[in-house]
Amino acid sequence: MSSSGLFPSKSRPPSSKPRNIVEEEEGLLSGLHQGSKSKPESDVPNAWSRGKIVGTAAFFIALLVSGAFFRTLLHGPLARSSHSLWYDGGDLLSNGTHDFRRTVLIVSIDGLRADYLDRGLTPHLLNISKNGLRAKSMRPIFPTLTFPNHWALMTGLYAESHGIVANNFWDPVTQKEFWYNDINSAWDPSWWFGEPMWETAGKAGLITANLMWPGPPKTTSGATSTYFVPWKDKVPLDNKLDQILDWIDLPLEFRPQLIMAYEPSLDQAGHQKGPKSALVNKTLSEVDAFARNLQTSLASRNLTSIVDIIFVSDHGMTDTSDPELVYMDDILGADGLAQIEHEDGWPSMGLRFRESANATHLVGTLKAAAGANPEKFDVYTHETMPQRYHFWRSERIAPVYIVPKIGYVLTTKADGTTGMSKGSHGYDNEETSMQAMFIAHGPFSTDVKALHQTGNKGWHSTSGGAYIMDRFQNVEVYSLVMKLLGIEDYATPTNGTLGFWDKYLSI
Numbered sequence: 001m002s003s004s005g006l007f008p009s010k011s012r013p014p015s016s017k018p019r020n021i022v023e024e025e026e027g028l029l030s031g032l033h034q035g036s037k038s039k040p041e042s043d044v045p046n047a048w049s050r051g052k053i054v055g056t057a058a059f060f061i062a063l064l065v066s067g068a069f070f071r072t073l074l075h076g077p078l079a080r081s082s083h084s085l086w087y088d089g090g091d092l093l094s095n096g097t098h099d100f101r102r103t104v105l106i107v108s109i110d111g112l113r114a115d116y117l118d119r120g121l122t123p124h125l126l127n128i129s130k131n132g133l134r135a136k137s138m139r140p141i142f143p144t145l146t147f148p149n150h151w152a153l154m155t156g157l158y159a160e161s162h163g164i165v166a167n168n169f170w171d172p173v174t175q176k177e178f179w180y181n182d183i184n185s186a187w188d189p190s191w192w193f194g195e196p197m198w199e200t201a202g203k204a205g206l207i208t209a210n211l212m213w214p215g216p217p218k219t220t221s222g223a224t225s226t227y228f229v230p231w232k233d234k235v236p237l238d239n240k241l242d243q244i245l246d247w248i249d250l251p252l253e254f255r256p257q258l259i260m261a262y263e264p265s266l267d268q269a270g271h272q273k274g275p276k277s278a279l280v281n282k283t284l285s286e287v288d289a290f291a292r293n294l295q296t297s298l299a300s301r302n303l304t305s306i307v308d309i310i311f312v313s314d315h316g317m318t319d320t321s322d323p324e325l326v327y328m329d330d331i332l333g334a335d336g337l338a339q340i341e342h343e344d345g346w347p348s349m350g351l352r353f354r355e356s357a358n359a360t361h362l363v364g365t366l367k368a369a370a371g372a373n374p375e376k377f378d379v380y381t382h383e384t385m386p387q388r389y390h391f392w393r394s395e396r397i398a399p400v401y402i403v404p405k406i407g408y409v410l411t412t413k414a415d416g417t418t419g420m421s422k423g424s425h426g427y428d429n430e431e432t433s434m435q436a437m438f439i440a441h442g443p444f445s446t447d448v449k450a451l452h453q454t455g456n457k458g459w460h461s462t463s464g465g466a467y468i469m470d471r472f473q474n475v476e477v478y479s480l481v482m483k484l485l486g487i488e489d490y491a492t493p494t495n496g497t498l499g500f501w502d503k504y505l506s507i
């Protein structure tokens with residue numbers, strides 16, 4: 001986008017890349033470690049390397065030894081749930097040679113559209129789902145973007161509650177702008193509301209490990225995960241597998257019970273070449289091999305009845321290789337365009353007009369254009385935003401939002417198609433192409449099958465042995481992890497449905 005375009009120069013991203021290919025080419029949070037282009041990588045703390053990870057682990061082990069000692073002094077043994085009938089988070093289980101505590105591993109494959117699983121390219125993921133369970137799809141929150149959805153998965157909250165209302169947005173209260181790829185905002189805890197599952201698990205006395213999950217390393221309360229590997233792009237999946245297994249192989253007193261891991265390559269492929277591309281199919285196969293290796297590695301350690309694996313994605317992907325362009329200058333005119341002070345989000349546009357602007361007139365113009373072109377885009381204010389978006393009750397949500405329909409892209413004459421990618425997301429969270437995936441395996445799924453034998457109708461089973469749940473919303477995942485770890489007593493309120501998992505789990 002040119003500096004005279006919709007991005008006023010003062011609110012352009014730290015990267016000079018066009019906004020919608022920043023993710024595809026460089027990966028999320030690339031700015032954290034490659035920084036602005038002038039910042040040498042050697043200046044960046046904690047960049048991924050085997051040596052540094054080991055060093056970090058050693059440091060944390062030292063911390064843990066002292067931490068565990070003081071916890072014991074202050075509170076006795078690790079805190080645990082006292083009410084769960086199904087599982088007590090502190091129970092010791094054996095894999096035959098070592099003691100373990102019940103463990104949850106949640107892996108996010110960014111941009112894995114739900115129906116990618118029907119391409120015949122993911123036999124191992126499907127096999128895991130046949131031995132476990134799968135949802136027809138998982139509904140992301142609106143907007144269907146990476147950071148809002150990864151934080152929804154962590155906190156169980158909609159964007160209006162967890163505060164990350166887009167990958168980039170203006171906060172009128174603090175007069176600051178959030179950029180997902182600028183460490184100064186992305187790692188500033190004050191942007192991130194809600195309590196992530198790793199914070200709750202920490203309160204319950206559990207050890208946690210975070211491998212690049214999009215979000216901050218620390219919350220406003222000062223909580224951190226026990227182990228933290230910050231984002232770095234292009235890290236081979238084998239390295240991520242090694243790191244996860246290194247954690248699993250730690251001695252009991254240092255071993256995490258909740259592990260979160262993140263992989264961006266499929267989303268990058270989808271942006272770069274589009275969801276139907278050979279590159280997406282190739283990357284899908286690579287991700288499937290990673291899932292197989294992970295499952296095989298756990299099975300070889302006799303941990304399949306101890307470790308629950310949950311594979312999720314944050315959103316889908318739609319083809320934008322040949323979009324119909326909607327020119328904002330055709331609607332607002334050059335003068336109207338000049339009245340925009342802040343523009344949030346992509347591919348939607350959250351608009352804040354200058355104080356001197358006749359906002360009523362401009363909003364009226366936008367609404368009239370939407371009314372004349374209902375197939376192209378919608379224009380919402382807080383008052384008219386669809387309730388199902390749960391997207392208005394926050395100062396951070398711009399007072400006017402233009403939401404394009406699938407197949408349409410908002411731009412200006414000056415910007416044209418500059419920087420547009422062949423695949424995109426961020427659209428209506430009811431769109432089929434925006435749906436995310438959910439696959440789980442472990443003692444969790446064994447429990448589900450046992451419940452099914454009793455005639456529970458909560459989900460479907462097919463002749464292939466796959467146990468397929470109806471679609472559900474991703475804000476339910478937080479409470480699932482709480483249940484699996486047996487730490488519901490520590491859980492914080494969410495936007496999930498109270499008792500949602502009761503239908504699927506025998507507790």
Ligand SMILES: [Zn+2]
Nearest residue numbers: 110111146314
């Ligand atoms: Zn994403």
